[in-house]
Amino acid sequence: MRPPARAGAPSTDPAAQQLRRPPALVRRCRAAWRITRALLGSQYALMLEYRAEIVLWALSGLMPLLMYSLWSGAPAGAAAGLSPQQFARYFLAALVVRQFTVVWVVYAFEEDNLLGRLSPLLLQPLPLIWRYVAAHLAEQLTRLPFVAGMALVFVALVPAALPPADPLRLLLALLAMHLGFWISFLIQYAITMLCFWNERASALERLLTIPILFLSGLLAPLDVFPAAVRNLALHTPFPAILYLPAQLASGGPIAAGAVFANGLFWLALLVPLNMLLWKAGIRRYAAMGA
């Protein structure tokens, strides 16, 4: 005979326990949140260990500021119908967006692969990609104060660069910037998967430097390019990494819906591409150095 349950004591009846358990979806969400917190927490702690290095990286992203100083006196902007204020706003936005869409997963993955650090991670029940995503997000969090400082200096030097006070548009720009990060990350992750075929996939990644420089809007807003080049650029994923979110943030002539539609289109292509490459590549993994 089963002993009576003590008043107030938790029931040991499995059926009662089953009833008390939250639904599977809730449990999964909680588990995912816990993993996210743990990964971000540990990666943030790790990034703080490297804060000096991160300041240097952040400073190396000052190109939009330099480009602004070059373009501010040039007639091409006026010819393209951009006012000096629009230029200033665009480059301030580009400075910030660039800082939060820069990715380095190919270098981290390649090093982990060559040094045999990948193996223990592959044996844990968590897809490897999330560790690298967490590392990037933690690094962005570490950059935040330095980027804020740089943006303040930019605004102090060029007050006209201050974006229009439209909270909704700024929020949408923030989301577009994050979408840009994912597109940038997935482009590089697809190249990273080539580490399974060639140990030095980062060399291939360097081939992307030129298209990113020109087609993402890092050197100049795409509006100043000839129509043919601009059209070509808009048919690639690169504007979504910088130009589109920066235009949105700076109050440029662009609709938020178009920015998100474009971003989601590239995501829809890049996610399955990465899944395919992972599936094919992991079969070739030889656990080098481990």
Added chain:
Amino acid sequence: MPIIHCQGLGRTYRVADKQPGLAGTLRHFVRRRERLIEAVRQLSFTIEPGEIVGFLGPNGAGKTTTLKMLSGLIHPTSGSLQVAGHQPARRDAAFLRLITLVMGQKQQLIWDLPPLDSLAVNAAVYGIPDAVARRRIEELASMLELGPELRRPVRKLSLGQRMKAELLAALLHEPSLLFLDEPTLGLDVNAQAAVRAFLADYNRRTGATVLLTSHYMGDITALCPRVLLIHGGSLFHDGSLEALSQRLAPWREVRLELADPLPADRFAGFGELEHCEGRSVRLLVERQRLTETVGRLLAECPVLDLEVQEPPLEETIGRLFHAREETA
């Protein structure tokens, strides 16, 4: 029912074949040559739940490659493999929760952070509730004699402390199948003994199955009632260490201290003479003839002291592999 069942397992690697020097580099650049290396071939064995099995073999024998296949890190190129009812190469989450792979030279702990940070991540990844994780960390830390070390950055720990922390991280989810590749590599004698005692205790407490490779025979003799000896990717022996010793070294070493020196030819009928200098003599005698030979030595020679020893197993295995390589 076996927890590990592999049949005709094989793994071939494709490696670049480059000659040294500038000419070799240029030739390799223009026309890349590759060759196939058969790291494991036709390997078949089973392991029952709860067993501790030692995996022996010289460098390049295929031990680590086999462990990588068993844990699902790499895909076999031939044969069939079932581990705890799963195909390891699929690496599904249910399988990964059952196993752990510890590699003596590699680490999963985050180098610049204290082990506790990595343990928190592992607890979340394996879905271990916080209270349970805390209790397990306390228990394992006490067994491994780890305390404040868990709060120091991993890079500041000694090799022994780091290895213990690695073991703790690898066992936090209480795996029932442990693949250990040189877990005592580079550790001092005390740390080696501590790790061995811990592994034996873990096996006793949890009934976990352990497959262990080690270059230290002490690890094998202390932990493994059964050994698998592989050489050139193939299985050479599957059984007890004692049986291996019988098979590889069917002789005993007899050391004599004589009252007066005797000429070397005087020992011709007793066995294989290894050393004869002054009053000190060393002979190899067949096991079956040991009692009779010792009796004759005592009766026919002026023996002051006599000692019978089993030749060290490492030495015997080394000699065997050397002989096989020379005949190959």
